[in-house]
Amino acid sequence: MRVMASSKDLDAGLLRRMAELGGLKLPADRAEKLLPLAKALLKSCEKLETLDLEAKGGAGSLAPWGGLE
Amino acid sequence: MSDPLFLSIAELGKAYRSRKLSPVDITRQCLARIAKLDRQLNAFITVLEKESLARAAQAEKELARGKDLGPLHGVPVALKDLVDMAGVPTTYSSKAGSPKTPKRDAPLVARLKASGAVIIGKTNLLEYAYGAVHPDVGQTNNPWDPKRTSGGSSGGSAAAVASGMCYAALGTDTGGSIRIPAAYCGIVGLKSTYGTVDLTGVQALSWSLDHGGPLARSCADAALFLAAITGKRFTAKLPNVKGLRVGVMKHHDEARHMQSGVKKAVDSVLARLKKSGAKLTPVSVPDMDMAPDALMAILYPEASVIHQRLIAAEPDGFGEITRQQIEAGFAIPATAYVRGQMLQRELAMRFRKLFDDVDVLISPSVPWVAPAEDPALNDDSGAGEMLYSGLYNVLGIPALALPAGLSEGLPAGLQIATPWGADSLAFSVGAAIEAGVGLLHPPV
Numbered sequence: 001m002r003v004m005a006s007s008k009d010l011d012a013g014l015l016r017r018m019a020e021l022g023g024l025k026l027p028a029d030r031a032e033k034l035l036p037l038a039k040a041l042l043k044s045c046e047k048l049e050t051l052d053l054e055a056k057g058g059a060g061s062l063a064p065w066g067g068l069e
Numbered sequence: 070m071s072d073p074l075f076l077s078i079a080e081l082g083k084a085y086r087s088r089k090l091s092p093v094d095i096t097r098q099c100l101a102r103i104a105k106l107d108r109q110l111n112a113f114i115t116v117l118e119k120e121s122l123a124r125a126a127q128a129e130k131e132l133a134r135g136k137d138l139g140p141l142h143g144v145p146v147a148l149k150d151l152v153d154m155a156g157v158p159t160t161y162s163s164k165a166g167s168p169k170t171p172k173r174d175a176p177l178v179a180r181l182k183a184s185g186a187v188i189i190g191k192t193n194l195l196e197y198a199y200g201a202v203h204p205d206v207g208q209t210n211n212p213w214d215p216k217r218t219s220g221g222s223s224g225g226s227a228a229a230v231a232s233g234m235c236y237a238a239l240g241t242d243t244g245g246s247i248r249i250p251a252a253y254c255g256i257v258g259l260k261s262t263y264g265t266v267d268l269t270g271v272q273a274l275s276w277s278l279d280h281g282g283p284l285a286r287s288c289a290d291a292a293l294f295l296a297a298i299t300g301k302r303f304t305a306k307l308p309n310v311k312g313l314r315v316g317v318m319k320h321h322d323e324a325r326h327m328q329s330g331v332k333k334a335v336d337s338v339l340a341r342l343k344k345s346g347a348k349l350t351p352v353s354v355p356d357m358d359m360a361p362d363a364l365m366a367i368l369y370p371e372a373s374v375i376h377q378r379l380i381a382a383e384p385d386g387f388g389e390i391t392r393q394q395i396e397a398g399f400a401i402p403a404t405a406y407v408r409g410q411m412l413q414r415e416l417a418m419r420f421r422k423l424f425d426d427v428d429v430l431i432s433p434s435v436p437w438v439a440p441a442e443d444p445a446l447n448d449d450s451g452a453g454e455m456l457y458s459g460l461y462n463v464l465g466i467p468a469l470a471l472p473a474g475l476s477e478g479l480p481a482g483l484q485i486a487t488p489w490g491a492d493s494l495a496f497s498v499g500a501a502i503e504a505g506v507g508l509l510h511p512p513v
């Protein structure tokens with residue numbers, strides 16, 4: 001099941017709604033200008049969706065960079 | 070004596086202490102070199118002429134009366150213009166939100182001052198370190214060929230060091246911003262282990278991926294600068310590479326981007342290491358080629374949150390590309406950001422296991438030599454430029470760029486990565502490689 005907007009479906013209107021949900025009111029002309037970059041970024045996000053990574057819960061031991069494993 | 074502006078920091082310090090050279094004379098020579106070359110290179114945003122001469126005079130007096138603050142005492146250095154230095158404007162190479170004149174030094178600047186270093190100025194960068202030149206500020210041109218870029222985002226620091234305007238400089242690195250300009254300018258640059266350099270008072274781009282570190286002309290100089298800004302000890306001792314386990318990084322996409330001259334230069338370094346007894350093994354880690362996707366999913370939203378107020382208040386102050394990047398980050402789904410973090414953790418675990426079998430990882434720094442302009446962050450050439458560097462921002466491990474040789478008259482860069490906290494190992498293996506390649510001097 002897809003839970004994110006697809007880069008293929010993305011148009012200026014959807015991009016404006018997504019940006020507004022993220023906290024930025026985007027005028028229509030800016031959304032048009034942003035569309036190619038936003039599509040490229042969503043493609044990157046879609047690649048990450050294909051990964052089958054285990055979601056680990058709880059307070060694990062320290063990861064190498066100091067965060068939680 | 071060779072050109073004093075190209076001495077190592079240790080050689081300069083020795084000459085100061087034997088009074089063959091003086092901090093004031095050397096600072097004057099650096100200032101004269103900036104005046105001569107910077108119209109062409111555009112490396113400096115602010116030159117601190119009076120202040121640096123006063124600090125140099127103070128260092129000279131202190132050394133004369135035996136007050137020795139260490140290896141950087143009286144040595145001219147520079148700061149990327151996104152770090153707070155009391156009383157000096159910070160411009161971020163932008164027209165948005167600038168200039169800001171801080172009242173206090175960032176801790177790393179305070180440490181540099183306490184080490185006796187002479188801060189000669191603040192250097193040009195890609196706008197807010199975010200991948201693009203502000204058109205009103207302009208790119209830093211390359212000392213090897215001023216028709217080409219010095220790279221970014223710490224291009225001003227790299228060009229200043231490479232061209233003999235100063236002996237070392239501060240850089241920051243979120244996807245390669247120390248190592249890419251180091252490679253293009255033929256010098257050394259270290260992205261230290263995540264968290265090693267205190268970035269308080271340094272403009273953030275992405276708190277999960279930002280790293281600080283030195284740009285210098287040799288591994289030994291870079292180690293001294295890193296020690297000065299952190300207060301920790303780092304060394305660049307020539308190791309015996311016999312038995313060193315070298316993982317040679319094999320990225321899925323590298324053949325598509327790689328220039329043959331860069332490959333040749335890196336291969337010849339690897340051949341020398343092998344001849345000296347290092348054990349070379351080709352390595353790759355599952356999903357490591359998706360690290361750039363994780364990097365983008367983390368970088369964009371963090372940068373947008375960091376710049377939220379400014380993009381609302383002064384959108385026209387940003388260059389168009391930077392503005393688009395900040396705006397686009399607001400539309401990244403939270404689920405993608407979380408997946409980026411999940412991959413970050415998973416890759417860290419996998420690389421921790423890999424470091425059971427290898428001591429260091431070697432790859433090119435960038436698959437090509439300096440281009441005319443910095444590629445856009447999110448197109449194919451941007452992905453190629455960060456192919457080797459971005460992975461190590463995601464992992465947080467130390468990664469050192471240094472020259473592998475020349476390709477068609479331009480520097481080709483090599484990268485050494487080591488486990489978390491093993492920054493000195495990177496410097497030391499770098500010093501062994503440097504001894505074979507030699508230091509590069511640009512024609513300007």
